[in-house]
Amino acid sequence: MTKKVLLLPGDGIGIEIVAEAVKVLQALRNDYGLAVETETALVGGAAIDATGGPLPEETLQLAREADAVLLGAVGGPKWEPLDISIRPEKGLLGLRAGLGLFANLRPALLYPQLASASTLRPEVVAGLDIMIVRELTGGIYFGQPRGIRTLENGERQGFNTLVYSESEVERIGRAAFDIAMKRNKRVCSVDKANVLECTELWREVMIRVAKDYPEVELSHMYVDNAAMQLVRAPKQFDVMVTTNMFGDILSDEASMLTGSIGMLPSASLDADGKGMYEPIHGSAPDIAGQGVANPLATILSVAMMLRYSLGEEALAARIERAVSRVLDQGLRTADIHTEGTTRVGTARMGDAVVAALAD
Ligand SMILES: NC(=O)c1ccc[n+]([C@@H]2O[C@H](COP(=O)([O-])OP(=O)(O)OC[C@H]3O[C@@H](n4cnc5c(N)ncnc54)[C@H](O)[C@@H]3O)[C@@H](O)[C@H]2O)c1
Numbered sequence: 001m002t003k004k005v006l007l008l009p010g011d012g013i014g015i016e017i018v019a020e021a022v023k024v025l026q027a028l029r030n031d032y033g034l035a036v037e038t039e040t041a042l043v044g045g046a047a048i049d050a051t052g053g054p055l056p057e058e059t060l061q062l063a064r065e066a067d068a069v070l071l072g073a074v075g076g077p078k079w080e081p082l083d084i085s086i087r088p089e090k091g092l093l094g095l096r097a098g099l100g101l102f103a104n105l106r107p108a109l110l111y112p113q114l115a116s117a118s119t120l121r122p123e124v125v126a127g128l129d130i131m132i133v134r135e136l137t138g139g140i141y142f143g144q145p146r147g148i149r150t151l152e153n154g155e156r157q158g159f160n161t162l163v164y165s166e167s168e169v170e171r172i173g174r175a176a177f178d179i180a181m182k183r184n185k186r187v188c189s190v191d192k193a194n195v196l197e198c199t200e201l202w203r204e205v206m207i208r209v210a211k212d213y214p215e216v217e218l219s220h221m222y223v224d225n226a227a228m229q230l231v232r233a234p235k236q237f238d239v240m241v242t243t244n245m246f247g248d249i250l251s252d253e254a255s256m257l258t259g260s261i262g263m264l265p266s267a268s269l270d271a272d273g274k275g276m277y278e279p280i281h282g283s284a285p286d287i288a289g290q291g292v293a294n295p296l297a298t299i300l301s302v303a304m305m306l307r308y309s310l311g312e313e314a315l316a317a318r319i320e321r322a323v324s325r326v327l328d329q330g331l332r333t334a335d336i337h338t339e340g341t342t343r344v345g346t347a348r349m350g351d352a353v354v355a356a357l358a359d
């Protein structure tokens, strides 16, 4: 049966990189028998400009009906003056919450060809393969109360609430342990249990969940140490599971171990494996419109979509092989360019991946 994929290019480089991912999807449809049809809708700043809000009801409805969603990125300076409650980023958060996408998988995998593109020494990152499992629909991103209030003395005070219920921790814990069972059977839960009660409970629940996975080794690390260890000796990690905000920060950090934030894809999944797929980076206003953005994180997100939501493991692997192949050919966008390699723009990189699908 033909599967439906909703495309949400969004803003800035989102438009340029999704265009390259679509080329790959089309090639898989035309030449490799992928039964898929796509539809495009508005989210983020593009939706604000067209409809007045970052997540039109129609977009959410189309996302619910689709088998999978591919998102580019949202946001940009144009919409920063708006109230935070109606900014482009709210569209993305609304999709995650509205679709129940609580498990965000962010694989930090180093393609060996890029060992010298990382800012860390090649021997520190060679062979790196970490899966960051980020809780995505709870924590301080969604906790109530939140806002900016005026105190009696006239001073304004900003406040947000970090909150996790046991069931929220348990389900992301299970997601992480299930993934670890298919990998090297090690889970490191990252928290701040020495200071925050909320993550003291997080740790307690992780220990409880671990009892159902006797083969998996659970360790705990405070987030400040984890940030340091990721740079000191990143290969010590297999699966890292953490809160919404810590996962946001640590995944951007981990992306640089792989050469560039332009290399890191993600899958955001609900309880049934339905998902939204997106690069972890943003709309990159500093390079938007120049045709220089790296489309590989988005193309690799398509691979994750084929694997996790469309049941097409062989085609997912075909995309990943094609990415490796173009790196073998020495093609590099500016963010991963090093001496002796060929610098190419967004479209040429996308075309090269399409051509390499045949290999
Ligand atoms: N998922 C999302 O939609 C998402 C994620 C992060 C940030 N944002 C939004 O994006 C806007 C810009 O945020 P930011 O600048 O903090 O983060 P960013 O990820 O957009 O950019 C950070 C830096 O990385 C570079 N970069 C990012 N993606 C790249 C790519 N594919 N190829 C080459 N270089 C790349 C950018 O040029 C920039 O120098 C903000 O509005 C923010 O809220 C959206």
Ligand SMILES: CC(C)[C@H](C(=O)O)[C@@H](O)C(=O)O
Pocket (backbone or CB within 6 Å): 075, 089, 092, 093, 248, 280, 282
């Ligand atoms: C744009 C923003 C809401 C988003 C987040 O913080 O989750 C982004 O940084 C990400 O990593 O997907």
Ligand SMILES: [Mg+2]
Pocket (backbone or CB within 6 Å): 248, 249, 252, 280
């Ligand atoms: Mg982020």
